Amino acid sequence: PPPPPPPPDINAIGDVLPLSVNFRSGSAVIDKDSYSTLDDVVSKLKERSKLIVELAGHTDNTGPKKGKRETDAKYEARLIKVNRALSLKRAASVKAYLVKKGIGRGRIAVRGAGQTQPVDSNDTEVGRAKNRRIEVKVTGFVTDKPTRKGLRSR
DSSP, X not given: OOOOOOOOOOOSTTOEEEXXXXXXXXXXXXXXXXXXXXXXXXXXXXXXXXXXXXXXXXXXXXXXXOOTTOOHHHHHHHHHHXXXXXXXXXXXXXXXXXXXXXXXXXGEEEEEEETSSOSSOTTSHHHHHHHSEEEEEEEEEOOSOBOTTSSBOO
């Protein structure tokens, strides 16, 4: 079969680069096999030194088991909360990696979307794996022009 197409580029506001970053189950520790993917992002962000990005963490819809006395609605609410917190921790782990590799902390925001924005079905392992991801989205550009408050505009 032909090789997969190259990932989309990130140049303009709104551009999104989906990343397959692997974590231990229920953990925000980045698996070493994902370092090369993140190093590619570091290279892109160093080449485009004015980009400001948001890292959005996403999860599948699995999590802790339902309690015996827990209603379906309470369990679903707890699962959403747990996965949102986990996705935020994972995005923060990726940010820490990028900062350690030389990307300015102020150029990266993080957001945890949890299980609320799946890209595939959560009914299969393949679909769940696709839903566990980090997305890099361009949200602005660093400028050298000060604003009225003396802060850099974004």
